[in-house]
Amino acid sequence: MPELPEVETIKEAMRNAIDGALIKSVRIRNRHLRQKIPDNFENIVCLSHVRRLYRIAKYAIMELDNGYCIIWHFGMSGKIKIEKESGFALEKHDHVVISTSKGILIYNDPRRFGLVSLIETTKINENPLFSNLGCDPFDKQFTSTYLINKLCHKHIPIKTALLDQSIVAGIGNIYASEALYEAHISPLRECCSITEKESKSLIEAIRITLKKAINAGGSTLHDYRQPDGNIGYFQLQHAVYGKEGETCPRCAKKHPCKIQRITQGGRSTYYCPHTQK
């Protein structure tokens, strides 16, 4: 489930593979993703060059030299595969195939929660996908003051707030749990109860957690050179996520206590009731 670190990894892999490439052909096998892929997608994209690749929140942006950007979002199950040469077999759920002078890009998404779209480069910031996004966790503007201002009037649990992309953009369900564990803050805490000091350590924890994950994702980049061509698939050594009933690593020595799973906003949250206050 691609959150910020996975998208960062996918973006880097795309950059390494096809930055500067000429797009030679586009084949769309299924237009019906979270949003319908625009009808003029192929016409606009073909014969342009990839000018640069970057990331906004959980979106990878592929800027072209014709005034447009291709927007990639991976929802829950979206993947990018890169093939060096034609002759490979397309798989189920390979929805978009872009052939370039440097390789072939394949977008695969079984659940179709992701999207592939096209936006004029000068109009990205006003596009509804991006106009309401909060700070990037690595942005200098993501300070304890910023976060406190976003949280201080809210009565929802802090865990739920971390999933709100208009507060901080890029965190998903896994890293919300992991970051709160790292910060020793209970996911049940009401936003407005978070102190300046806690806000500071939460920001620190978010950055540490995401950075670790990016580094781990980076290490899987090696795999994509292998014949299967898979990239961006990555597993983190989670401290709490998916570890219900296991002993909390922090408590292990002193007073063994179990990691709990609860549901917040219809999503699983994992935490240690003993060390997260």
Next chain:
DNA sequence: AGTGAGGCCTGAAAGC
């Protein structure tokens, strides 16, 4: 306005 619930979608896993 702020908040919560439901829906989209498929495949893996659990339940029967």
Next chain:
DNA sequence: TGCTTTCAGGCCTCAC
């Protein structure tokens, strides 16, 4: 064994 049900979650829409 083979079927049905449940669960996973990013993000949007709708209702209170």
